[in-house]
């Protein structure tokens with residue numbers, strides 16, 4: 001799949017472009033289903049399957065106070081869309097205030113038709129884009145009749161066990177509540193955060209006997225404070241781990257951290273990139289009477305996490 005991040009790289013329209021446009025935050029199963037339809041339609045006409053997304057998320061530019069926490073940052077979004085194997089081209093359009101003022105009709109005529117060569121578009125049932133969300137399905141259908149492109153609006157995709165439609169909003173809700181398991185059928189994978197290992201308060205290893213790799217989050221969605229069974233991906237591969245999110249109330253410094261103790265691991269990974277995949281929530285954060293009580297509880301957390309990994313058979317193949 002070709003990734004294009006600057007419009008100037010598009011030198012001529014694509015051959016029979018079939019497109020889907022969206023933020024695709026999370027690249028969840030609903031998004032994958034749309035890409036599948038794009039692939040099928042492109043194959044049917046011998047055309048090019050194209051995804052169009054924006055960076056940063058438009059709300060970050062238009063209404064920063066209403067910006068949603070992101071399920072996937074740009075890098076992971078591109079990786080996941082690539083991994084679906086369904087698209088030929090992904091356009092990641094730089095979104096800024098000027099872009100936000102383009103009337104939807106101009107965007108369709110000048111960009112989608114003239115620049116891209118669009119012959120078909122597939123969008124979800126509530127999709128609208130462009131200034132003031134003028135780019136409605138009605139507008140697409142009206143211009144489709146005039147300019148001769150097809151508009152396909154597939155049904156909502158629902159998750160198998162929840163019977164409700166899959167959406168980035170729903171995924172944000174369950175993850176924010178710590179119900180990371182509920183996100184799995186919607187995402188088709190575990191919820192993941194990524195970051196560079198920063199130095200913390202030097203308590204984990206020395207004081208507690210459980211060193212933790214601390215990472216800082218920016219715009220990402222953060223699971224509710226608490227303790228989780230996780231897998232941690234380092235440059236060495238995938239390991240089992242226990243993560244703690246919150247303020248470590250046993251100590252009084254009141255600093256928010258996202259940290260992971262990686263099981264059976266003793267390397268210095270300061271400055272390295274790691275990824276944390278959330279398998280299951282174990283408990284909420286608690287204030288303990290002291291270091292010994294907290295340390296004992298972390299032992300129990302690790303036992304519980306190992307049981308979960310064994311049940312899920314994550315041990316051999318996390």
Ligand SMILES: Cc1cc2nc3c(=O)[nH]c(=O)nc-3n(C[C@H](O)[C@H](O)[C@H](O)COP(=O)(O)O)c2cc1C
Nearest residue numbers: 200201202203204212242244248249250261285286
């Ligand atoms: C699995 C796990 C569970 C934890 N649970 C708690 C908790 O319930 N309450 C708490 O105050 N701190 C908890 N901690 C956080 C420790 O207090 C924290 O790791 C320690 O302060 C080290 O911080 P540092 O990495 O910045 O040195 C937990 C840590 C881990 C790894």
Ligand SMILES: Nc1ncnc2c1ncn2[C@@H]1O[C@H](COP(=O)(O)OP(=O)(O)O)[C@@H](O)[C@H]1O
Nearest residue numbers: 200201202204205211212213262266268269270
């Ligand atoms: N099993 C492990 N899990 C996580 N980090 C580990 C582990 N073993 C060693 N480390 C290293 O130790 C560091 C954490 O030690 P810690 O005492 O908690 O200090 P800090 O306060 O800087 O987090 C990690 O950033 C990592 O480089």
